[in-house]
Amino acid sequence: MTQSRHMGADNSEKQNKITRREPLITKDDISGYLFVLVAVLFFLVFTIYPLVSAVITSLQLYKPFGSDFVGAKNYINTFQNALFWKSLRNTLVYTAIVVPISILFSFVIALMIMPFNRKLQSVFKAAYYLPAVASGIALSVVWLWIYDSSPSGLFNQLLTALHLPVQNWLGSSKTALLSLMLMAILSGQGQNIIIYTAALLGIDNTYFEASQLDGATFLQNVRYIVFPLVRPTTLFLLVTGIIGSFQVFMNAYMMTGGGPNNNTTMIGLLIFNNAFKYNKYGLACAQAIILTIIIAFISFLQFKLAGSEVEY
Amino acid sequence: MKRRLSVALIGFVTVSMLAGCGQSASNGTSASSENSEPVTSAASTAEVAAGSSASSGATDTITVMVPPVTNDYADKMTEWADEFHTKYPNLTLEVINTSWDDHNTKLSTMAQAGEAPDIAELSYSNIGTYVSNGTAVDITKYMDADMLKDYDQNALDYMTLDGATYGLPLYITIQALGGNKDMLEAAGVDVAKVQADGWTYDQFLSAIKAGTKGDTFGFVFANSGVTASDFINIFGATAGITNAFDSNLKYTYSGKKMLTLLQAIENMTKSGYMPNYGVEASQRMVMCETGNAMIFGKAMPLFENSIKKNNAAIDASDGSAVEDSKKITYAFLPVPTMDGVSESCFGTVDGMVAFKNNNSTDEHLKNVMTALYFLSSGERAAYVDAATCLNGVCQTSRDAISQFESTDRDQGNKDCADRLISEVSAPPTGMTADQSAAAAQMMDEVIVPQMQALLAGETTAQDMYDAIVSAAKDAFGEDGCVLD
Numbered sequence: 001m002t003q004s005r006h007m008g009a010d011n012s013e014k015q016n017k018i019t020r021r022e023p024l025i026t027k028d029d030i031s032g033y034l035f036v037l038v039a040v041l042f043f044l045v046f047t048i049y050p051l052v053s054a055v056i057t058s059l060q061l062y063k064p065f066g067s068d069f070v071g072a073k074n075y076i077n078t079f080q081n082a083l084f085w086k087s088l089r090n091t092l093v094y095t096a097i098v099v100p101i102s103i104l105f106s107f108v109i110a111l112m113i114m115p116f117n118r119k120l121q122s123v124f125k126a127a128y129y130l131p132a133v134a135s136g137i138a139l140s141v142v143w144l145w146i147y148d149s150s151p152s153g154l155f156n157q158l159l160t161a162l163h164l165p166v167q168n169w170l171g172s173s174k175t176a177l178l179s180l181m182l183m184a185i186l187s188g189q190g191q192n193i194i195i196y197t198a199a200l201l202g203i204d205n206t207y208f209e210a211s212q213l214d215g216a217t218f219l220q221n222v223r224y225i226v227f228p229l230v231r232p233t234t235l236f237l238l239v240t241g242i243i244g245s246f247q248v249f250m251n252a253y254m255m256t257g258g259g260p261n262n263n264t265t266m267i268g269l270l271i272f273n274n275a276f277k278y279n280k281y282g283l284a285c286a287q288a289i290i291l292t293i294i295i296a297f298i299s300f301l302q303f304k305l306a307g308s309e310v311e312y
Numbered sequence: 313m314k315r316r317l318s319v320a321l322i323g324f325v326t327v328s329m330l331a332g333c334g335q336s337a338s339n340g341t342s343a344s345s346e347n348s349e350p351v352t353s354a355a356s357t358a359e360v361a362a363g364s365s366a367s368s369g370a371t372d373t374i375t376v377m378v379p380p381v382t383n384d385y386a387d388k389m390t391e392w393a394d395e396f397h398t399k400y401p402n403l404t405l406e407v408i409n410t411s412w413d414d415h416n417t418k419l420s421t422m423a424q425a426g427e428a429p430d431i432a433e434l435s436y437s438n439i440g441t442y443v444s445n446g447t448a449v450d451i452t453k454y455m456d457a458d459m460l461k462d463y464d465q466n467a468l469d470y471m472t473l474d475g476a477t478y479g480l481p482l483y484i485t486i487q488a489l490g491g492n493k494d495m496l497e498a499a500g501v502d503v504a505k506v507q508a509d510g511w512t513y514d515q516f517l518s519a520i521k522a523g524t525k526g527d528t529f530g531f532v533f534a535n536s537g538v539t540a541s542d543f544i545n546i547f548g549a550t551a552g553i554t555n556a557f558d559s560n561l562k563y564t565y566s567g568k569k570m571l572t573l574l575q576a577i578e579n580m581t582k583s584g585y586m587p588n589y590g591v592e593a594s595q596r597m598v599m600c601e602t603g604n605a606m607i608f609g610k611a612m613p614l615f616e617n618s619i620k621k622n623n624a625a626i627d628a629s630d631g632s633a634v635e636d637s638k639k640i641t642y643a644f645l646p647v648p649t650m651d652g653v654s655e656s657c658f659g660t661v662d663g664m665v666a667f668k669n670n671n672s673t674d675e676h677l678k679n680v681m682t683a684l685y686f687l688s689s690g691e692r693a694a695y696v697d698a699a700t701c702l703n704g705v706c707q708t709s710r711d712a713i714s715q716f717e718s719t720d721r722d723q724g725n726k727d728c729a730d731r732l733i734s735e736v737s738a739p740p741t742g743m744t745a746d747q748s749a750a751a752a753q754m755m756d757e758v759i760v761p762q763m764q765a766l767l768a769g770e771t772t773a774q775d776m777y778d779a780i781v782s783a784a785k786d787a788f789g790e791d792g793c794v795l796d
Contacts, residue, residue, distance in 0.1 A: 063445045064426040065668065083757055149536070149589035171536060171590035172768045259540075260764030261771070262757070276420045278753055279441050 051292075054285045062281035074286035084287065086262055087270045088294075090177065094266065095245040098184045103237050105185060106192030107230075111222065113193075114200050125197060129190030140254035143183050144170075147255070170256050173263045180251045180264055192237055199233040200226065235306050239299055246295050267291050369402055372676055374683045377408040377422075377429040379415040381482070381662070382699040388692075396686050403679055423447040428667035430680045431687065436470040436661045436739070439478050440748025449666040450476040454674070455681040462689055467705035469738035470661035473745050479665030480688035481705045483697055486659045486732045487546050490611025492600055493641040499523040499530075499606060503643050507728035510655040513550060513576065516648035520585040523606035529587055531580065532605035536590035540763040541755050542610045545658050547573060552653040554737045556751040558794060561742055563751065565759065566784040567794035572650065574766065574773035581767055590767070601637040607645065613701035613729040616642045616722060644725040646732055659736030661705075664688045691715075701726075703733055750787050758783040 058074055060067040078084050113124040131139060146154040147169035156166040169179045207225045216224070227234075249268030252258055258265035258273075267287065275284035378389060386409045393405035408429060410418055416438065422428050428447050442448035452460065460468070460477070467481035496503050499522035501515075511519075520530025533543055544565075548554065551573035558564050580586050591599070597615060599605035601622055619642040625633035649655050664684050666677070686692070693709035698716035762779050765771040784793045 062424070064424055064428075065446050150587070150591070150595070166589065168589045168768055171764060173765060173770050259761050260768055261761045273756070275424075276417050277756065278749065279420055279424060279445050281424060 054288055057282055058285035058289050060282045062285075067282070070282065074282045075290070077283060078286050078290060083262060083265065083270065084267075087265045087267045090262075090264060091246055091248070091266045091268075094177065094181060094184075094248060095242055098181050099238065099241040099245050101185050102189060102192060102241060103234065106189045106237075107196055107234075109189065110193050110196035110200055111226070113197065121197065125190075125194055128193045131187040132190040136250045137254065139187055140250070143187075144255060147179055171260055173260050176256055176260055176264050180255060183251060183255070184248070192241075195233060195237065196230065199230040203229050235302070238306070239302050242298055242302070243295050246291065246298075370675070371402045371404070372679045373404045373406055374431065374676075374680055375406045375408060375429040376664075376683065376687065377410060377415070377419060377432040379410050379412045379433060381433060381696055385696075388695065392687065392692055396683060399686075400682060403682065405683055423667060423669075426670045428669045430669065430672075430676075431664050431666055431684050433482070433662060434479065434665040436481075436663065437748070437752060439471065439665060440473060440745040440752065442665070442667065443473050443476075443478060443745035444749050447667050447669075448478040449668050449672075449677060449680075450478060451480070451666050451681060451684065452477050454666075454677045455685065459681070459685045459689075462685075462706040462708055464705050466736075466738050467661055467663075469741060471663050471665070472741070473743055473748060475742070479663045480684055481661045481663040482688055482693060483700055483702045484659050484661050484705055484733060484736055485612060485700065485702065486657050486729060486736060487542070487610045487612055488647050488657055488732060489546075489607055489609045489645040490597070490600065490615050491607040491643045491645055492603075492605075493643040495523060495528075495603075495606040495640075496643060503645075504724055506645055507643070507724045508731075510646045511648045513648040513650045517580075517583075517585075520580075520607060521583070524585045527604055529599070529605050530585040531607045531609075532587060532591055532596050532599050533609040534591050534593040534596045535763075535767050536592045539593050540760045540767065543577065543767075544573070544755075544759060544763060545660075546610050547577065547647060549649075549656045549658050550576065550647050550653070551650055552656075554656050554658075555739050556755075557740050557743055557747065559740045561740060561747065561792075563754075563784050563788045563793045565754070566781045568796050570780065571773065571777040574776055576650070577763075578766060578773040581769065588769070590764075598634055598637070601634050601640060603638055603640075609647075611644060613644050613725060614699070616644065616701065616725055620720075642722070642725065644728050646728065655735060656737060657732040657735045659733070701729065703730065747788070747792075754780075754783060754787055 057067070059069060059071060061070050061073075109124075109128065113121050116124070148154070148156065149166070149168045149171050150156070151160060151166055153166075153169070155169060159166055167175055169175050203226065207229075208221060211221055211225060247268050248266050249272060252264045252266050252269045253272065256264040258269050268291075271284045271287045271291070274280045274287065376389070376393075378385060380386060382388070386407075389407045389409070393407055396403065396405050415433070419428065419432050419434070420441075423442060423445065426447075428442075434442075439448060463481060467484055468477060470484075471477050471479045471481055491503075493503055496519065499519050501511075501519045506515075523530035535543055548570075551569045553564050553567075553569050553573065556564060564570070581588065596605070596608040597611075597618065600608045601619065619640060622633050622637055623639045626637065626639050646655060646657060664687055666680055666684055668677075689706050690708040691712045693704060693706060694712035695716050697704045697709055698713055701721065704710040704713055758780060762771060762776040766773065766776050781793070781795070
């Protein structure tokens with residue numbers, strides 16, 4: 001009797017649960033899934049599929065009409081290739097110099113244009129952003145003229161006016177990589193400046209009013225107020241800057257072709273040459289996967305080391 | 313209602329996106345960038361008459377990708393496509409025009425995707441790469457033997473790897489030196505004798521020494537970037553290196569002749585008779601036209617046309633002449649020879665190569681051969697040969713060339729070019745696709761970068777030679793290299 005009463009209670013509870021249970025997928029859910037469907041499909045088709053395809057190709061001797069599986073041979077060849085290590089070193093040096101200087105440079109420029117009124121700020125932002133609007137090819141042609149090794153080159157004319165010897169800017173191992181770095185630093189800051197300006201505009205004025213009462217100097221304001229509050233922006237620029245710098249390709253391709261003596265051959269250029277010059281897609285994919293792992297590891301380290309101190 | 317509209321819009325966007333990915337392979341070659349839009353012959357395939365002279369009479373479209381081989385090559389190709397369609401009504405030629413800058417990259421990308429054009433213009437040195445990846449087609453399997461008999465064997469050998477022929481030669485270019493005839497004579501050079509009999513390296517050094525005065529260099533060679541390879545290829549003949557492989561199929565750039573050549577280059581760069589900075593390809597002839605250089609390289613016979621055009625522009629004073637240029641007389645010159653070396657000339661063959669793609673069937677490839685021969689022979693080849701001041705490489709071109717040839721060519725230049733063409737030696741027979749591809753990579757990854765350092769004075773001839781030998785041993789094995 002007791003048991004049957006218990007059973008009766010259980011059944012009614014179950015019944016209640018059944019009647020109260022919400023459907024697994026509601027109409028609202030369907031709408032949501034449909035809205036993200038396009039983005040997910042784009043992600044699958046243009047990110048995941050190429051990535052998986054690249055991994056598979058990296059294990060093959062690629063041929064358009066039937067590839068041969070070669071296992072890890074492309075990876076082994078990459079690690080045994082002196083040019084790969086040289087291009088990795090060139091890319092690291094390029095990144096280590098260009099990214100911090102670029103961030104510092106754009107931070108200083110953003111600080112300098114902040115005191116101006118909105119209109120003047122826009123003029124400066126537009127001026128610094130202009131190279132980003134110009135085609136990279138057009139930009140390279142201009143820089144090729146600036147770096148022209150003959151006495152008629154712009155920089156060489158400047159050196160001649162200063163009674164200094166002309167330089168073989170892009171043809172000498174001593175100056176070629178530096179020339180590419182200078183080009184990147186001087187012509188690629190527009191976006192960083194705009195992002196820093198937006199971050200600076202987001203700082204509440206009350207901080208500066210309080211520091212003014214305390215008698216803080218401009219540099220103290222920068223050190224103790226501005227710098228900590230734009231740290232998330234700095235981290236963002238650092239991560240995206242390093243990723244972009246590791247993938248640098250066009251400067252070397254257009255300006256030096258990787259020379260002289262492969263001193264400006266970056267990993268991006270090496271991958272391009274293997275894929276499109278020597279038709280070694282498998283090797284190029286293996287190198288691209290290695291580059292992806294390096295970039296992912298460095299980005300992870302940055303978030304781990306610098307990200308913990310960042311407050312959003 | 314709003315929700316239905318949202319769903320409909322999402323569905324539309326999704327379908328549109330996927331539709332973009334669903335282009336059939338057959339349309340692949342038609343999707344081209346601005347400068348590579350296909351130009352189809354005027355008559356559509358729908359108007360094709362029955363009973364054509366092509367292989368089976370079924371309609372077929374053949375894609376051809378070409379850079380501007382001559383200034384008006386794109387226009388000419390359109391004309392020839394129409395002509396071809398008239399002759400073979402069931403066949404249509406679809407032309408993809410490219411620029412010299414992007415031609416090889418575009419071809420490589422299309423070939424790797426299995427969407428190569430059926431025919432593409434290609435230098436013989438690049439064929440090995442496409443043979444290795446299985447996209448180049450051995451034309452002897454599909455082409456009538458009579459068509460192949462039209463061509464000089466020497467020129468056909470360039471298109472042949474490991475016994476298989478992958479295309480038809482269009483022309484043999486000869487690359488040597490050019491100069492300002494008046495300045496050369498003022499420097500004591502007997503131009504006519506040099507053109508007729510050649511000259512020694514010592515005579516050449518004396519000439520460039522005498523020609524170096526003030527702002528004028530005795531000798532300028534385009535050496536900036538990848539053009540550094542031209543220096544090796546063209547001046548290789550000076551030291552007796554005519555090809556990357558000898559008749560025993562051993563890699564020659566690792567031999568002592570290479571060291572002799574590198575030492576000569578080192579000597580010339582240090583002498584001050586050449587600029588000590590990188591010279592862009594476009595600057596070399598300009599320097600000669602402005603009086604800043606006496607001899608320049610690389611030079612080809614067709615430069616006579618460019619210089620005459622500039623002379624005419626100076627006379628016309630219409631502003632189209634090279635800035636600060638002077639009227640000059642062009643002299644085409646052989647490269648000098650070192651002791652114990654007989655004169656030869658660096659030559660390269662460009663031709664029309666047949667490719668396999670996703671659409672290829674035996675029937676289609678037979679039609680491709682018809683188009684390949686049509687474009688590489690007769691009046692089409694003669695037109696190119698005349699425009700480039702070169703001799704034909706097939707009999708039907710030589711028969712037709714008189715109607716295109718310019719009558720005002722300098723006889724000394726013409727005779728010199730004719731003489732040097734006969735001195736070009738074809739690559740050795742039996743060379744494999746892998747050897748060809750490895751030699752091309754050696755040039756790009758080792759020789760050119762080292763050469764740039766040598767020209768910049770940052771390495772020595774001996775160090776560069778050692779680096780080449782080391783890399784050659786890795787690439788071809790000790791048995792595969794000349795190590796004398």
